[in-house]
Amino acid sequence: MSNIKLQYAEPQNMPFIKECIERFRLDDEDMDYRQFVxxxxxxxxxxxxxxxxxxEVYELGCVGVVEHKRNHGIGKMIVKHLINIFPSNVVYITTDLIDYFKRLGFKRIEHGPKELVEKLQRVCKSKCREGAVVMVYRKARKSEDKL
Ligand SMILES: CC(C)(COP(=O)(O)OP(=O)(O)OC[C@H]1O[C@@H](n2cnc3c(N)ncnc32)[C@H](O)[C@@H]1OP(=O)(O)O)[C@@H](O)C(=O)NCCC(=O)NCCS
Known part of the structure; x- marks a missing residue:
């Protein structure tokens, strides 16, 4: 793992990322390179x-690992890094990999923010990812839970 570096994406990384997002059936809305690591x-x-x-909220998402590098902890490394740099104490994710994210400390919530519930209906249906839910990870609170 020490030979893997996490860094902010650059504009020239986007064609590769977009290709993977398409193949992995991830959220392809509103993609800006500045959102990605x-x-x-x-x-x-x-x-x-x-x-x-x-x-009103931020969402951790589009976590993907190339097929031949899976199950080596890279996904976990990316999620932990995104949690660390997350701009709010409440980290939302919409996912159908419920068990995977549970192991990383996320909890399923029944009533997520309206805009995430709407996104779930819109994106997860179009990507055939039925069964996706809103999950949340709460970082140690500094002051406010809101943006
Ligand atoms: C989900 C994904 C990012 C995981 O990345 P990864 O680098 O392979 O995962 P890690 O190495 O951090 O974790 C591997 C562990 O998670 C488990 N795991 C992998 N995929 C899982 C899944 N779909 N559901 C539950 N557990 C899963 C593995 O069994 C392994 O368990 P172990 O540690 O006991 O051996 C990767 O499989 C991927 O890119 N999938 C396609 C894109 C996708 O669906 N992303 C999530 C969208 S919200």
Whole structure:
């Protein structure tokens, strides 16, 4: 793992990220390179994830690891990094990988923010990812839970 570096994405990384997002059936809305971090090994992108700003909340999402590098902890590394740099203490995610994110400390919530519930209905249906839910990870509170 020490040979993997996490860094902010650059504009030229986006074609590769977009191709993976399409293949992995991830959220392809509102994609801006400044939202993404990439995991790089030997000058190649092996994974990525983003913090997507909505109107009232931020969402951790689009976590993807290239197929031949899965199950080596890269996904976990990306999620932990995004949690660390997350701009609010409440980290939302919409996902159908409920058990995966439970192990990373996320809890399922029944009533997520309206804009995330709407996104779930819109994106998860179009990507055939039925069964997706809103989950939340609460960082140690500094002051406010809101943006
Ligand atoms: C989900 C994903 C990011 C995980 O990345 P990864 O680097 O392979 O995951 P990690 O190495 O951090 O974790 C591996 C562990 O998670 C488990 N795991 C992997 N996929 C899982 C899944 N779909 N559901 C539950 N657990 C899963 C593995 O069994 C492994 O368990 P172990 O530590 O006991 O051996 C990767 O499989 C991926 O890119 N999937 C396609 C994109 C996707 O669906 N992203 C999530 C969208 S919200």
């Amino acid at each position: 990439v995991a790089v090994e030997k000058n190649e992108i092996v994974g990525f994830g983003r913090i997507r700003p909505h109107k």
